[in-house]
Amino acid sequence: MGTKLLDVKQSVRLPKGRKPAGARRKAASMGMLPGLIGYQLRLAQRAIFADFVETMDGAGISPGLFGILVIIDANPGLTQQALADAAHLDRSTVVTVLDKLEDRRLVERHAADRRSNGLFLTRDGTSLLRRLTRNVAQHERRVVQNLSTRERNQLVALLQRILPEKR
Numbered sequence: 001m002g003t004k005l006l007d008v009k010q011s012v013r014l015p016k017g018r019k020p021a022g023a024r025r026k027a028a029s030m031g032m033l034p035g036l037i038g039y040q041l042r043l044a045q046r047a048i049f050a051d052f053v054e055t056m057d058g059a060g061i062s063p064g065l066f067g068i069l070v071i072i073d074a075n076p077g078l079t080q081q082a083l084a085d086a087a088h089l090d091r092s093t094v095v096t097v098l099d100k101l102e103d104r105r106l107v108e109r110h111a112a113d114r115r116s117n118g119l120f121l122t123r124d125g126t127s128l129l130r131r132l133t134r135n136v137a138q139h140e141r142r143v144v145q146n147l148s149t150r151e152r153n154q155l156v157a158l159l160q161r162i163l164p165e166k167r
Contacts, residue, residue, distance in 0.1 A: 037162070048143055055139040060104075061132060068097055069121065069129045072107060077118035080109075088167065101125070 033039045052063050061069075064087075071086050072078060078086075084094040098119070101107040106125035109117035121129065144152045 051142060052136075052139055055135045056132065057135065059128065059132060061128075065097065065101065066132060066136065068101065069106065069125060069132075072119045073121050073126065073129055076120050077110075077112065079112055079116040079118060081116065083119060 049063065052066075056066075068083065068087060071083060075082070075086075080094055080098065081091065083089075083098075084091050087094065089097070098107060098109065102109065104124075105122055106128060108120050108122055110120060112118035144155075147155065
């Protein structure tokens with residue numbers, strides 16, 4: 001009679017308090033986090049960002065880039081420094097952002113004077129912004145779908161009052 005390994009499941013004793021893999025685990029307590037404004041804003045921001053990315057339908061435009069395109073469109077010839085101020089970005093970040101948008105042929109820089117460039121959307125940039133603006137309008141409707149018009153306006157007003165000196 002030969003030796004044959006038996007296919008037997010052996011019970012493994014887990015340390016006290018540990019559950020086997022795949023067992024339902026009790027959700028971790030969130031402690032004080034749900035009551036913190038910053039925590040709730042962060043959760044909302046994550047959800048809004050995820051919906052925004054889906055809304056852009058592969059355009060490769062983040063909320064930040066969309067904002068830059070909107071500001072340039074509203075202010076043809078705006079200088080890089082004025083854009084940095086309006087977007088609350090440092091100058092080096094604006095240069096990097098503009099390089100990306102120029103590489104995609106969405107923005108052009110034209111010398112405004114000897115020391116600064118005026119910024120303009122290209123034809124492609126204008127076309128893309130028009131399409132994305134329609135998508136963003138749908139996105140905004142989804143974001144506030146559970147709020148009345150009054151509640152939406154109140155939320156915007158309240159958010160504008162949070163640390164205005166740091167904006």
